[in-house]
Amino acid sequence: MKFKIKDLVIVNAGADKGKTGKILKVMKSVLRGAKLMTQPKVIVEGVNVRTKHQKPRGEKTGTIIKQEAPIHSSNVTIVCPLCEKSTRINYVITDGKKLRQCKHCHKSFI
Numbered sequence: 001m002k003f004k005i006k007d008l009v010i011v012n013a014g015a016d017k018g019k020t021g022k023i024l025k026v027m028k029s030v031l032r033g034a035k036l037m038t039q040p041k042v043i044v045e046g047v048n049v050r051t052k053h054q055k056p057r058g059e060k061t062g063t064i065i066k067q068e069a070p071i072h073s074s075n076v077t078i079v080c081p082l083c084e085k086s087t088r089i090n091y092v093i094t095d096g097k098k099l100r101q102c103k104h105c106h107k108s109f110i
Contacts, residue, residue: 001028001040001073002089002100009076010086011047016071020079021045027070041070082107 003009003026010020025043029036048069056062077086083105090101092108099108 008079013075040073
């Protein structure tokens with residue numbers, strides 16, 4: 001998967017189309033045998049926010065918690081930190097290091 005934590009991404013599809021945010025968590029796909037068990041997903045800050053109602057336990061009162069839900073990785077695109085456009089990523093190996101490269105401006109970044 002080409003996404004890393006703290007990458008700036010833009011949402012391409014869904015109810016939150018056009019919103020941008022940083023990636024908080026990356027969940028990779030899992031293969032068990034020949035079967036794909038989970039899909040590759042990401043959690044983006046401030047996007048796909050859901051409300052969770054927490055029951056009162058003991059002396060604590062019930063609360064409503066807002067938290068981000070996962071989005072399929074095909075519905076987001078990385079925003080290049082150099083040219084600030086949504087772009088695809090190419091990998092380039094220079095001096096033994098694997099760097100990511102923007103397809104628009106052809107500049108490498110980490």
